[in-house]
Amino acid sequence: MNDRSANPLENRLGQYLDLTYSERDALRMLERHERVYPAGTAVIREGEPTSDVHLVRSGWLHGSTSLRDGGRQILRFYFVGDLTTTFSIAWGMSAATLTAVSECSLYHFPREALGRLFASQPRLGALLYGVAASEHVAMADRLTSVGRTDGMTRIATLLLDIRSRLRIIDGVEGATFELPLTQQDLGDAVGLTKAHVNRTLKALENTGLVERDGKVIRITDVERLGKMVDFRDRHSHVAIDWLPEGGK
Amino acid sequence: MNDRSANPLENRLGQYLDLTYSERDALRMLERHERVYPAGTAVIREGEPTSDVHLVRSGWLHGSTSLRDGGRQILRFYFVGDLTTTFSIAWGMSAATLTAVSECSLYHFPREALGRLFASQPRLGALLYGVAASEHVAMADRLTSVGRTDGMTRIATLLLDIRSRLRIIDGVEGATFELPLTQQDLGDAVGLTKAHVNRTLKALENTGLVERDGKVIRITDVERLGKMVDFRDRHSHVAIDWLPEGGK
DNA sequence: CGGCGGTTTGAAGACTATCAATCCAGGTGG
């Protein structure tokens, strides 16, 4: 159990502050029941009853909703250390479909366990609240991107965002990463047709700022691309100065 | 202080569960410093340093970000009992501009006070987490609306959403309400031009499902309009079965 | 009675969607 990857939440939260022993113990209570999902599998479907929360141990997923007309909107992506609380904690059912993008390993636990965490480790509860807020803002950014910018900006922003999260989590230092998404998926994430996603990717390549080789993406000049689309990284920092004291 | 409107957060959270005395006391600690903002005023601007959280006592506000090209995206609306934590708690500055739509009265308190609330009243911390999740899902709905539906659906969905929230908060039973937003504002909320918003509103009127008279909106047939645009109300319910016990 | 912010309306153009082929790479079965 010293395997770093066995305690994704501990590792994640440990990036923000120094966890006490009892906090670490409490977090490990959530990391007991594991299950593996092959790439492409649906972990939960929209509307399905659940009282479980999932925690990503490894792999990539996305949450989506589908529309009556057959369309789909990908709402967000999940990476190592992410909790899927958002779409399941406030109702008796899931508000979104959770799909494994790559092969995933997930821990799952009943929401009551989260309630107990809030009670026994208030500082962690508050921290989770803060982390959720930063994710909320990240979604607000995407809303802005989809609502007020053109296709190229949307795609570029999405690529930068994904790269930024992978960098934090996998420690990918460069700007080359594998993108196991179809162009349809990309379109469903940023509100474009797969056909137009294709053209847009081409246009991006023509700027010289992005290169593609199959599923591998390379952002030639992250800074310049970031400036071009006014990208803001929301994941690198979470304020902790307001948290109460941690339990010993 | 028996004025119902003096304790908006207590009233809001009290809708979800029976608060204990100590919980009520704790919430009132947040409702001490009040300030009034005339309609149209900016409470905080994007990027401005803050360590304060605001709580709406009365009135309507919206949070927005502006783009380099002069555009603006309205991210969400705030009503009585709403906290503005999302855009300010995770950073030392505000991630959005907060603007009073109508005249507003806001309580404000340092985020540390929220930290203390998590510590002293874990059940409330957990509940706030749940409420934030429901708001997150509401934003996800808007993302879906903006990303995958046409103008008329977007506007109709926004009107239904606003009406639904006013109904819960002001107890507006009917489907007639005042909308103190310009068409530009509506457009900035759903990703359309003011010109197109105007045409879209006309089209909505032509369906007979919506009527307008100046700033007053009347949804003739809420159910039918809701079905037409596949609207889901996210605000009426929040699960509380997972919360820990409340402090006595 | 001008001034002003906001609403309406029109015409032209841009960006995207649609629809439909064609192309391609990886996986399958013979």
Added chain:
DNA sequence: CCACCTGGATTGATAGTCTTCAAACCGCCG
């Protein structure tokens, strides 16, 4: 080892929706 299949990527032509730019219109206020 190769023909065949299949999902995804590409590309082209055409149609829409929405934007842009402008001007006219309106209600309200000093």
